Amino acid sequence: MRAVVVKAFGGPETVEIVETAVPEPGPGQVRIKVAASAVNPVDAAYRAGVLVPLPEGGLLGLGWDVAGTVDAAGEGTPFTTGAEVIALAYGPAPLKAQAEYVVVDASAVAPAPASVDAVHAATVPLNTLTAAQALDLPGLAPGSTLLVTGAAGAVGGYAVQLAHRDGITVVALAGADDEELVRSFGADRFVERGAVTGPFDAVLDAAVIGADALAYVKDGGDYVGVIPQAGPPSVRGIRVQVVEVAADGARLAELVKLVDQGALTPRVARTYPLEQAADAHTRLAEGGVRGRLVLVP
Numbered sequence: 311m312r313a314v315v316v317k318a319f320g321g322p323e324t325v326e327i328v329e330t331a332v333p334e335p336g337p338g339q340v341r342i343k344v345a346a347s348a349v350n351p352v353d354a355a356y357r358a359g360v361l362v363p364l365p366e367g368g369l370l371g372l373g374w375d376v377a378g379t380v381d382a383a384g385e386g387t388p389f390t391t392g393a394e395v396i397a398l399a400y401g402p403a404p405l406k407a408q409a410e411y412v413v414v415d416a417s418a419v420a421p422a423p424a425s426v427d428a429v430h431a432a433t434v435p436l437n438t439l440t441a442a443q444a445l446d447l448p449g450l451a452p453g454s455t456l457l458v459t460g461a462a463g464a465v466g467g468y469a470v471q472l473a474h475r476d477g478i479t480v481v482a483l484a485g486a487d488d489e490e491l492v493r494s495f496g497a498d499r500f501v502e503r504g505a506v507t508g509p510f511d512a513v514l515d516a517a518v519i520g521a522d523a524l525a526y527v528k529d530g531g532d533y534v535g536v537i538p539q540a541g542p543p544s545v546r547g548i549r550v551q552v553v554e555v556a557a558d559g560a561r562l563a564e565l566v567k568l569v570d571q572g573a574l575t576p577r578v579a580r581t582y583p584l585e586q587a588a589d590a591h592t593r594l595a596e597g598g599v600r601g602r603l604v605l606v607p
């Protein structure tokens with residue numbers, strides 16, 4: 311099968327396609343025939359070598375998000391062949407989701423949404439889970455105020471939708487061109503970069519503003535970052551926490567229900583054939599993409 315990997319860290323040109331054996335699922339695992347896999351900022355970070363070293367053997371696979379069909383199921387998994395699923399392919403491995411087949415733990419898998427195609431479904435796992443798990447950290451009560459930075463992005467957009475649904479008063483920070491978009495997610499207020507007034511009970515910093523975003527949090531409030539091990543030092547009694555996404559098929563299944571209810575909106579910017587993975591990385595690096603770039607094997 312074909313798979314997207316890097317063998318050396320660098321720019322988009324280091325993204326390669328290799329021919330390799332189809333992986334076999336072990337006990338508790340399933341093999342998914344991949345229909346689509348989104349390209350996320352974490353893929354760019356893996357490619358650039360800023361997150362993890364090359365695994366033994368010298369291949370680092372790319373692709374955390376997958377939508378496809380269960381093609382082989384190991385012992386003790388609740389999924390049967392032919393099931394339409396999505397999954398989070400978590401962490402570093404020589405082969406990941408940007409491939410013709412991927413093996414994942416069944417505990418990371420959920421039934422695919424019925425309301426969207428596989429290309430849109432492939433944008434759901436990483437960023438809905440991250441947004442939901444980030445919102446768990448401050449545990450805000452209905453009526454609390456939350457500033458979401460990067461609200462037009464994948465994590466930020468889903469976070470606005472989830473927080474709005476939970477009765478939180480959501481203020482969305484984004485560029486002026488994105489006002490209509492973030493209001494459509496349920497933001498109660500829109501603020502442009504450079505025009506934020508606060509303070510808010512909490513900030514979810516999906517734009518990675520960092521220490522400067524603490525100025526928007528009330529004394530003793532909450533800051534939630536998205537870059538593990540890189541939260542800014544606390545000031546004024548602010549509780550600083552950072553989300554590190556965890557694969558959680560049961561939670562993902564709940565989020566899939568919200569997709570099917572129209573409460574979460576998967577967004578696709580464009581698709582690329584798997585062979586053009588490097589072009590997708592080039593486009594992502596240019597910035598300003600709204601919706602995900604999705605690879606189709």
Ligand SMILES: NC(=O)c1ccc[n+]([C@@H]2O[C@H](COP(=O)([O-])OP(=O)(O)OC[C@H]3O[C@@H](n4cnc5c(N)ncnc54)[C@H](OP(=O)(O)O)[C@@H]3O)[C@@H](O)[C@H]2O)c1
Pocket residue numbers: 350351352436437440459460461462463464465466483484485503516517518519535536537538553554555597598599
């Ligand atoms: N911790 C985890 O487990 C985890 C999981 C998933 C993602 N992440 C991280 O979360 C971050 C967001 O991911 P994503 O997929 O949502 O990225 P994304 O879709 O590219 O969204 C980021 C958004 O932030 C905006 N932005 C950038 N700088 C800004 C600034 N100074 N002020 C306001 N907005 C700004 C961007 O706007 P422009 O495009 O106009 O610049 C974009 O709308 C990434 O760093 C990603 O690696 C972490």
